[in-house]
Every structure is written in structure tokens, then in C-alpha cells.
Amino acid sequence: xxxxxxxxxxxxxxxxxxxxxxxxxxxxxxxxxxxxxxxxxxxxxxxxxxxxxxxxxxxxxxxxxxxxxxxxxxxxxxxxxxxxxxxxxxxxxxxxxxxxxxxxxxxxxxxxxxxxxxxxxxxxxxxxxxxxxxxxxxxxxxxxxxxxxxxxxxxxxxxxxxxxxxxxxxxxxxxxx
Numbered sequence: 001x002x003x004x005x006x007x008x009x010x011x012x013x014x015x016x017x018x019x020x021x022x023x024x025x026x027x028x029x030x031x032x033x034x035x036x037x038x039x040x041x042x043x044x045x046x047x048x049x050x051x052x053x054x055x056x057x058x059x060x061x062x063x064x065x066x067x068x069x070x071x072x073x074x075x076x077x078x079x080x081x082x083x084x085x086x087x088x089x090x091x092x093x094x095x096x097x098x099x100x101x102x103x104x105x106x107x108x109x110x111x112x113x114x115x116x117x118x119x120x121x122x123x124x125x126x127x128x129x130x131x132x133x134x135x136x137x138x139x140x141x142x143x144x145x146x147x148x149x150x151x152x153x154x155x156x157x158x159x160x161x162x163x164x165x166x167x168x169x170x171x172x173x174x175x176x177x
Contacts, residue, residue, distance in 0.1 A: 032071065032112035033060055072113040079121075080130055083144050094122045094133075094140040 008014055029038040031047060033056040038044040047053055060067055083097050098118050101107055115121040122140045126133035131142040166174070 030109060032109050033057065033067075035106075068112070068114055071108055072115070075108040075110060075113045075115075076121075076125075078108065080125070080144070083131070083142065084146070087144065089144050089146050091132075091134075091141050091143040093138070094118055094142050097142070 029040060029044040030036070031038070031044070031053065034047070034053055036047055036053075038047050079097070079101055082101050083092070086100065087097065095118070098110075110118065110121070113121075115124065119140055122131075122133050122142055125131045125142065129145065131144055133143075134141045163171075
């Protein structure tokens with residue numbers, strides 16, 4: 001029996017299926033509840049009719065608010081983590097961050113969160129004080145606000161050192177302004 005499994009692995013059909021499953025597929029055929037990616041409408045329809053999917057949807061119906069909140073928390077946490085690690089406190093287009101975020105094949109899809117659009121999500125981050133956000137003709141831009149206590153302490157001590165190093169005349173000029 002082990003030998004037949006090895007043979008199945010190398011059949012043209014198995015190889016073609018593995019090649020097709022690499023990379024990102026169309027978001028339209030993704031089921032977030034089951035974390036299942038389907039290749040086309042027929043595959044998605046078959047998945048939706050499956051017993052496993054029906055079970056997951058019954059589970060969702062019993063606690064939809066809790067599950068939606070969990071997907072939203074996961075999306076926000078991983079999105080902000082990417083923004084913080086990759087871009088730091090630089091000003092960056094929200095679309096650039098989002099496009100990088102969705103490159104991860106296993107990301108939480110935005111259509112399974114409480115935010116309908118990226119704009120709504122970016123405004124939410126701005127209201128929450130996670131980022132400075134700005135709407136421009138070229139779209140939404142965001143800048144992460146770093147509130148790490150160690151970095152804030154370092155910044156404060158650098159400012160104090162600069163103040164101590166300034167001459168009496170510079171200090172007088174600064175106070176006059």
C-alpha cells in the first residue's frame with residue numbers, strides 16, 4: 001500500500017495539482033471559516049455543500065460575533081505587526097502595506113473581518129492611535145506610532161543630552177522663541 005502512495009505522488013495529475021496549488025488563488029473562492037482555497041466556482045460550490053463546511057457554518061451561526069471579532073483581532077494584529085516591523089515609523093501607502101500583507105498565503109482575509117474596506121480599517125487605526133493616517137489624492141497613507149517604553153526612554157535621554165550640550169546663548173535663543 002505504501003508503494004501505491006509513492007506512485008500517486010508522481011502521477012501527472014498529482015504534479016499538476018501541486019503546481020496549481022502554489023501561490024495565491026482568487027480571493028473569490030476562499031472560505032475563511034474552513035480556511036479552504038478552491039480553484040473555481042465549481043470547487044467552491046462543492047465545498048459549500050460539504051458536510052465539513054456545513055458543520056463550520058453551524059458553529060459560526062452559534063457565535064458569529066465572537067468569531068468575527070477573532071478574525072478582526074487576528075487581521076489587525078498581523079497587519080500592524082507587518083507595518084511596525086517592515087516600515088517602522090516611516091510614512092507609507094496603506095495599499096503598499098496591504099499588498100505585502102496579502103502575499104502571505106495564510107493571511108486572514110479582510111472580507112472576514114468587521115471592516116468592509118481598507119479605508120475603513122486605516123481610519124480605525126488612526127482613531128485608535130496606532131498610526132497617523134492621512135488621505136491624499138494618491139490614497140491613504142499611514143505612519144506607525146512607536147510607543148515602545150525603551151525607545152521612548154532613549155529618545156527622552158537623547159533630547160536631555162542635546163539640551164545639556166547647548167550653550168547659554170543657544171538656550172537663551174530657544175527660550176526667546
